Amino acid sequence: MKPVFFLREALRALKRNAIPSFAAMATVLVTVLVLGVFIPVVQATTGAANEVRGKVIADVYLKTDAKRADIERVDRLLKSEPMISKVEFISKDQAYKAERERNPKAYELLGSNPLPDTFRITPGNPDDIGKIRDALAPSAPGGGRTVVDPAIDEVRNREEDTNKILAVTNVVKITMALLAGLLGIASMLLIANTIRLSLYARRREVEVMKLVGATDWFIRWPFVLEGVIVGLFGGVVAILLLAVVKIAVVDPLAADFALIAAPETIDFPLLIGLLLVAAVSVSALGSGLSLRKFLRV
């Protein structure tokens, strides 16, 4: 009996205040639309940034006279280091072959193979690359570096490239996170404000209800349900529009642009689910909370 009564009250209010209700719905619609476009863009961007960061590596060069036992020992050492996620061994011969292909004349001239055995290591977190280097080759008091294993000749992390990659991708990620945060806050404020306006027009009604002896929640429930309905309608229409855009524009393009189809991008059902839940809860909460001010009679 009660929920039906509250729902009827909510529907009556929507019908009787068609214009403010429509404004609130339009606000939800536009906000969900913007978020729906922006979230995949943010994800594609951070995905791309992460891919670039995956290219941060360091090379561990062994001494040229390293024996098989030395190589195995260093391999174990590297694999036991928790910050390192991937260890790739490149033997002298593989390195020689690769380099000769790239620069046949110079290696013709050289005659012998000057290249050392190398371990190419990828850190779990690109930001740890400096620490890994320090762990394998701690700075010596004299200014140079020592090594933790006598078979290791040198550890190099291509410092300049690495620093650039880390700096740029960090800036991109932080900017995107900031933008996403701001957009989220703006959406909430926008929806809450629109709801407030439509409530303001009805504050006298709330006052009368209180004077007749209605409890706060008796007054509030229809407003909250109204918010749910507004959020649901705005959200559903926005999602339909998003689906149309996705099917008509993004999907055909995705075949050509690896970026859009990047595996990090959220899948569509999850995205619309999130947006719908957010739209409904923000507008329901907005209605319920904005009402608080007018309930103080």
Place this chain on the structure above:
Amino acid sequence: MISFSGVEKRYSATDAALDGVSFDIFPGEFVFLVGHSGSGKSTAMKLLIKELEPTAGEIRVAGRDLAKIPRPRVPYYRRNLGVIFQDYKLLPNRTVYENVAYALQVTGGGRREIRDKVPDILRLTGLSTKLHNYPDQLSGGEQQRVAIARAFVNHPPLLIADEPTGNLDPETSIGIMQLLYRINQTGTTVLVATHDVAMVDKMRRRVIELADGRKIRDEQSAAYAAAESTREFAVRMRSAQG
């Protein structure tokens, strides 16, 4: 029924809207609270419905100390008293029927209860033909009748009215007063705040007068006619007007 003892209400430190007012109203009485604008009538009314809290003193209604009612219980307290305002305070989006029904829905009244009680009370207030009109389609007197119907549909033991005839012409006012009198005859205590002294004189009921927040008069009319019927009451009111 109502007891004010040393009630004081200050909106600012220097000036008091009510300054040490004490009086007792007994069950079944019909009492006028009179005074010029700014004398403290409305403040006293707002204190009674617990829209405001007194600065000092104690107010008791039906034996309950209002200061001891916690905020969440205020709605339940208000259901035990009918309130009528000068500006009617009807819900503009609802018909006459729905406005009265709302007072029952608030208390959890079911559909059957509403179907039983609402038409009855609307017949009593003479609105049977206006059930499905909206408030803006009614005259002032009719709107006030709806407000009275809403206030009385729960049959509260106490009815308070703040300037119920303030916006109405004398003839319509008599009709409203007649209605309040009829409600009083069912045993309900009625307290009416008004500045309409002529009306009060004709009614010949107990009068409490306020001026600048103090009680300056509290007297039973000498010619108090307790056993008057509603019709006799109306006839006398109209003739006195002539």
